[in-house]
Amino acid sequence: MTQQLDVNRVSVRFGDFTAVDSASITLNKGEIGCLLGPSGCGKTTLLRAIAGFQTINEGQISVRGRVLSTPDMQVSPEQRRVGMVFQDFALFPHLNVSANVGFGLRHLQRRERESRVRRLLKMVSLDDYAGAWPHELSGGQQQRVALARALAPGPEILLLDEPFSSLDSELRTQLASEVRDLLKADGVTAILVTHDQHEAFAMADQVSLLHDGHIDQTDVPYNLYHRPANAFVAQFIGGGSLIDVTVNADGELNDRLGVLDMKSRSFAPGQQLRLLIRPDDIEYDESSAIQLRVVERAFRGANFLYELLLPDGQHVPCLAPSHIAADKGSLLPVRFNLQHVVIFNGEHQVFT
């Protein structure tokens, strides 16, 4: 596999503020990456640096071995062969759909340009809208025009800046997987920026989680959830609570939650560790002897999300079926299902 994008230890600073701190990403041809993180984590800054709208202070960005950015040198955006889909789509309001899509194809002969525009519109199923104006289209259609426009010149990498954020939330995940199929079918290398993990998981092969300008973990979606590199990743992906536990005299974790199956791995007695409790790690069981007090509850339709009080005062989440309606302050019988639990020693995960 050939390496398409190489972002090598890139930092971007605004005055004293470090927006991106020594971030590295590599993508192979046809791979879809994702920069995921809360707002202000530097993900958009990094994307703009790849697009050439942002200078970098350290590191190097190259695409297919061609260096595009170093602290001393910047290839201008128009010469990068990098396509970009903007958050607000940025369609040109004075041009119709096919002129928008053909905008980046001025080097082509007219006939060639027209046939390429037709092919792209067909690809995003908008062939009936070639003559329409941007304002006549729905949000989802505008988004597809923006995608077709960005893909038209055959960019070496496609950048998508929160491309679904202005669409209805029900549409997002569906569109994300549609766009993924489209890009995969065309063998496009792409990077998506989003703060929505469902979007990220639906679209990307590998996800880089950013936090305060730092890439905390780059991995496949499954591992981000099940093998989070640190507490931030654990809590950002999937939610849950971190609770303190102490290793007992036998080297087992047995702290009010029952003895955990540590698969022959033992800890030093008295060691302080932290357990990540996901909402589905604690199940409702009416026959259970363990009863925890309900601190808070939220009805989610298909289920209840409870917040329960442990005897030592720590809180844990619990997902219960929607017909189990326990009042605040009452006791809920639960069973712990902690066989795949994630354990942290300080900030870092202890792999079990």
Added chain:
Amino acid sequence: MLATSLVIALPVLVIIGSLFGGYSPAWEHLIDTVLGDYVVNSVLLMLGVGAGTLLLGVSAAWLTAMCEFPGRRFFSWALLLPMAMPAYIIAYTYTGMLDYAGPVQSLLRDTFGWGYGDYWFPEIRSLGGAVCMLSLVLYPYTYLLVRVAFQEQSTAVLEASRSLGKTLPATFFRVALPLARPAIAAGVSLALMETLADYGTVSYFGVSAFTTGIFRTWYGLGELQTAAQLAAFLMLFVFMLFILERQSRRRLRFYRTGTRQPPRRIALCGWRAVTAVGLASAILVSGFLLPASQLAIWVLQDPARAAQPAFLALAGNSFLLAAIAAACCLLLALFLGYGKRLFPGFAQTTANGVVSMGYAVPGTVIAVGVLIPFAWFDNVVDSWLRETLGVSSGLLLSGTLGALVFAYVVRFLSVSLQTVESGLARIRPSIDESARSLGYPPLSLLRRIHIPMLRGSLLTALLLVFVDVLKELPTTLILRPFNFNTLAVRAHELASDERLADAALPALAIVLIGLLPVILLTRNMASDNAAS
């Protein structure tokens, strides 16, 4: 870009610089005789026009924004019409109607059998008359801004006040009016800048104000340096207003009240509705309909004049000059506005800020400020040519159309710059970025994306400057080439010679063209209302 804005700022810098130059003996003469009058009259004018525009503007705004009465929709745009009427034109018109030989006094004499001296009639050609004339045409500045401020006040705030036990009038004075204060201050200071810049009205009414003083010092005493120093003192007043206006506009943001709801207007009925209609009609009639009809009547007495070559030549001169100035302003505004967008930075922002001060500077001041450096340049070139080649170059810049156009650009560039900048601001940066990532360098971006998208703003900028130049009197009067006349200059000259009926044709032409930007403004207002 910085160089461009320095050139634009040159006249003002020259004026300010004159303060540090020598003071001629003419100053003692001025101080002994007329300087006191200039200051007192200018201050009185400002106080009077300030009060007048406040009263007319705020009441018109309150009625059309917050009340419902028959004809409200009509009045909300029609009350802008007086903007089309330059103050010097309304002044001649009212003089024609109200002086001794005019229709009003003649009618009184015929009805009551009075003769000369039997009765008292207010003298229109006075300071009070000037205040009335200026207030009648300048209140729309206050009206426009205050109306928007009232509309943006959340109905909930006013209802909260009433539910807390305040009566409607108390709510108006204790809540609505204080909330609109920044808008009122901004509107009144704009009106006052125009008042200070006015030359036509005060000179016609024989009121000694700063602008007439500058003229007299330059034409009567031939003291250019002293005229410049007088202009510098005028600038001090203007500068204070300018600061006031800027600060008020900045404060406007803090006075926004929560989310906007469509205002629930207070329905007026019975005598209240009659009063509202009466008040709005009175403002509209006296500020526009009456003087415009009088002009039309004078013109219709001899309609053939409109086709005469003398008038056509005047109109041609005016249009040509206005078109050239508008095109120059537009090109420079595009250059400056686009430069700031491409390279945002301290230097560009400062440059554009300097340029945007132009609208505050009175035309008289700019004219004197252009005259001095151009005359200096002509003299230097001339004496150098005499010494080296033995020929005289005469006047190269002074008294040419070039000098006049330059002065217009200095005064009105801010108008087109503001329009272009606000148009550019509406184009999101992502549009630029997407075009660039599709392979377009910055310059073709301007051609392919910005100019097509800005077409509306560019036309507006052209139109606004075109009309402003057409109406501009003092700059043209001072800087025009010998025997070169425009509509405004000719109307002023004829009126000054008491040939009011003859002045009506060029004056009416100016008013009709002045309607164009007002129409534009009302269209914007209508679309704003539709959007809300």
